[in-house]
Amino acid sequence: MSDESDQTSITDGYVVPIAGLMALMFALMAGLTVPRALSGDPADAVLPVGFAVGAIAALRLRQRYAAASADPTTDETS
Incomplete structure (x- = not known):
């Protein structure tokens, strides 16, 4: 059930920086x-x-997440 509003979730801005930190951590290790x-x-x-x-x-x-969140009109299923 959705209210069909254009509001973004509060967690939308956290995926890209956390994935970047994870990549840095794996590269460091x-x-x-x-x-x-x-x-x-x-x-x-x-x-x-x-x-x-x-x-x-x-x-x-x-x-992938940065590209998807930057342009929500494109469908990246491939």
Whole structure:
């Protein structure tokens, strides 16, 4: 049930900055774990790669949400 008003939700402005901070956090953790991965067992490289994938995913989420909230008339389903 909606009141069909054009008011935005109070949480609309928080997704983009939080996703950006998450991307920064994952990138920082990836950078901090790289020396251990380079000097140790090859299996230790999984952790920085996982953090890097998390950072890229958070950046992609941020980019998609920012584009969707900037232009509400377009439908980004792809």
